[in-house]
Amino acid sequence: MTPTIxxxxxxxxxxxxxxxxxxxxPQARFAFLGDTAxxxxxxxxxxxxxxxxxxxxxxxxxxQGAEFLVIACNTASALALDAIQGAVPVPVLGVIEPGxxxxxxxxxxxxxxxxxxxxxxxxxxxxxxCRAQGMRVLEKACPLLVxxxxxxxxxHPVTAEVIxxxxxxxxxxxxxxxxxxxxxxxxxxxxxxxxxxxxxxxAVEVPGGMRVIDSAEAVADAAARQFGVRISTGGRDALSVAxxxxxLGTQTDTSPGLRCFATDSVEKFERLGSxxxxxxxxxxxxxxxxx
Amino acid sequence: MTPTIxxxxxxxxxxxxxxxxxxxxPQARFAFLGDTAxxxxxxxxxxxxxxxxxxxxxxxxxxQGAEFLVIACNTASALALDAIQGAVPVPVLGVIEPGxxxxxxxxxxxxxxxxxxxxxxxxxxxxxxCRAQGMRVLEKACPLLVxxxxxxxxxHPVTAEVIxxxxxxxxxxxxxxxxxxxxxxxxxxxxxxxxxxxxxxxAVEVPGGMRVIDSAEAVADAAARQFGVRISTGGRDALSVAxxxxxLGTQTDTSPGLRCFATDSVEKFERLGSxxxxxxxxxxxxxxxxx
Numbered sequence: 001m002t003p004t005i006x007x008x009x010x011x012x013x014x015x016x017x018x019x020x021x022x023x024x025x026p027q028a029r030f031a032f033l034g035d036t037a038x039x040x041x042x043x044x045x046x047x048x049x050x051x052x053x054x055x056x057x058x059x060x061x062x063x064q065g066a067e068f069l070v071i072a073c074n075t076a077s078a079l080a081l082d083a084i085q086g087a088v089p090v091p092v093l094g095v096i097e098p099g100x101x102x103x104x105x106x107x108x109x110x111x112x113x114x115x116x117x118x119x120x121x122x123x124x125x126x127x128x129x130c131r132a133q134g135m136r137v138l139e140k141a142c143p144l145l146v147x148x149x150x151x152x153x154x155x156h157p158v159t160a161e162v163i164x165x166x167x168x169x170x171x172x173x174x175x176x177x178x179x180x181x182x183x184x185x186x187x188x189x190x191x192x193x194x195x196x197x198x199x200x201x202x203a204v205e206v207p208g209g210m211r212v213i214d215s216a217e218a219v220a221d222a223a224a225r226q227f228g229v230r231i232s233t234g235g236r237d238a239l240s241v242a243x244x245x246x247x248l249g250t251q252t253d254t255s256p257g258l259r260c261f262a263t264d265s266v267e268k269f270e271r272l273g274s275x276x277x278x279x280x281x282x283x284x285x286x287x288x289x290x291x
Numbered sequence: 292m293t294p295t296i297x298x299x300x301x302x303x304x305x306x307x308x309x310x311x312x313x314x315x316x317p318q319a320r321f322a323f324l325g326d327t328a329x330x331x332x333x334x335x336x337x338x339x340x341x342x343x344x345x346x347x348x349x350x351x352x353x354x355q356g357a358e359f360l361v362i363a364c365n366t367a368s369a370l371a372l373d374a375i376q377g378a379v380p381v382p383v384l385g386v387i388e389p390g391x392x393x394x395x396x397x398x399x400x401x402x403x404x405x406x407x408x409x410x411x412x413x414x415x416x417x418x419x420x421c422r423a424q425g426m427r428v429l430e431k432a433c434p435l436l437v438x439x440x441x442x443x444x445x446x447h448p449v450t451a452e453v454i455x456x457x458x459x460x461x462x463x464x465x466x467x468x469x470x471x472x473x474x475x476x477x478x479x480x481x482x483x484x485x486x487x488x489x490x491x492x493x494a495v496e497v498p499g500g501m502r503v504i505d506s507a508e509a510v511a512d513a514a515a516r517q518f519g520v521r522i523s524t525g526g527r528d529a530l531s532v533a534x535x536x537x538x539l540g541t542q543t544d545t546s547p548g549l550r551c552f553a554t555d556s557v558e559k560f561e562r563l564g565s566x567x568x569x570x571x572x573x574x575x576x577x578x579x580x581x582x
Contacts, residue, residue, distance in 0.1 A: 036334060043327060044555055147438045158456070161449055264335055 004029040006066025010041040013189035014072025015276035020220030029257040031064035037264030041075040042119025050083035061088045068227045078125030098222035099215035100129035106211045107183040114139040116187030149190045295320040297357025301332040304480035305363025306567035311511030320548040322355035328555030332366040333410025341374035352379045369416030389513035390506035391420035397502045398474040405430040407478030440481045
């Protein structure tokens with residue numbers, strides 16, 4: 001019996017995490033839930049977010065049989081990881097700890113920058129996680145990046161200019177605080193689509209460059225390590241399957257072991273989702289979680 | 292007894308409508324509700340939006356004693372005006388009809404362009420209202436403009452470039468369809484903050500120029516006409532008071548007759564609201580509408 005990994009986001013940005021998981025654990029089955037009826041979580045109180053996230057996690061575990069959960073949502077990871085872990089009897093991974101750990105592994109100076117949405121920055125979850133790893137950290141909210149990605153302007157001159165402005169502000173603030181950052185964490189599930197452009201802007205604008213850490217990749221690596229050994233895959237352990245999956249890479253165009261769910265209008269999910277997943281999302285099933 | 296006008300939006304963009312109302316009806320009392328816990332309405336189903344909007348309208352009428360309602364929200368006006376009118380026993384004005392009527396009064400060619408959010412465009416409410424006035428119309432979703440306004444980049448070169456790109460696409464599409472538009476309707480309550488920049492871009496990019504119709508101004512004019520004569524103002528009719536209000540203009544820095552409410556975290560409302568209202572918002576009171 002192939003195990004199911006439940007992946008949860010308030011919207012569909014978390015499909016970048018699912019993409020990274022599919023590449024590492026191609027033998028697993030996946031159930032993705034976007035709680036689109038109640039997004040954005042970022043403007044809501046911690047109590048409300050915890051309630052929504054717990055309901056979503058319970059749907060994936062009880063209705064879809066998920067044996068592992070990945071919270072592919074920075075806001076829910078920041079504000080509701082404990083609540084989710086208390087609501088379901090399966091292992092749960094958030095997106096923030098693995099991002100901080102990957103930054104720690106990548107950084108030589110120990111000083112890192114984090115870009116994210118306003119809500120994630122205000123939670124200071126990345127700051128806390130990075131400091132717990134012994135790093136110094138500066139976070140910046142970049143509220144224009146999500147709408148630019150959703151507009152499809154991932155290689156647009158306007159987006160390059162916006163990135164340049166945000167990066168200039170961030171590196172100037174870092175210098176003013178005496179930091180010497182060599183690593184930039186993408187603290188939003190939309191940002192992996194901007195990675196090629198971001199790296200080109202960094203190459204021009206930041207003397208010495210910067211390592212870019214993608215939280216989506218980081219949490220998928222952590223999931224492959226943590227869940228992989230417990231995923232039975234016909235006698236082989238999951239890590240070898242994962243390695244094989246990476247070699248197969250993007251040859252997989254369809255994912256028979258994937259079901260996608262959303263709590264409200266699925267049209268935008270289906271329309272934009274394939275860009276995030278890097279393959280067809282297929283039919284998105286509508287579910288009602290109440291509230 | 293001074294009457295109270297209730298003004299409702301899913302967020303705080305509708306404060307531009309409140310600003311226009313305050314200028315025209317300075318003697319009235321106002322209660323503004325932003326249903327921030329449940330925004331954005333645009334991604335939700337018609338039935339859900341109708342339920343949320345009716346609850347919000349009932350709060351303004353039952354709890355705040357509003358005798359008139361202005362729906363300062365394009366999505367709610369497009370999808371829930373009937374539901375709101377059925378839910379409360381007071382006159383209700385939406386933002387779309389007045390915008391279409393103002394466009395009809397301004398346009399010589401009878402061909403108009405509408406820019407709005409994705410949700411408003413998909414509702415085709417402006418198209419229907421403009422066609423009912425005998426006009427030909429082309430709508431365009433401009434999803435980057437709201438985040439640019441909320442970032443405070445209302446005079447920024449990036450915003451000018453985004454406006455230029457959107458306007459070029461829109462006028463090219465209009466030409467391809469044989470339209471000869473001379474009027475542009477701002478179909479989103481955030482856009483009045485971009486009006487100066489928009490008009491400068493139009494002056495450069497659009498041969499012959501275009502009249503800009505601000506739906507916030509249009510609905511406030513309609514409210515002054517429709518509610519004004521029924522608003523008792525010490526023996527004078529409301530229109531003369533309104534004219535006086537316009538003369539006094541921006542001299543009024545405080546609004547003792549104004550209360551603002553929101554259904555979730557009030558911080559962003561208080562922080563950004565004064566830009567939309569063009570004066571201090573003051574304390575925003577938190578209310579719980581359930582759901």
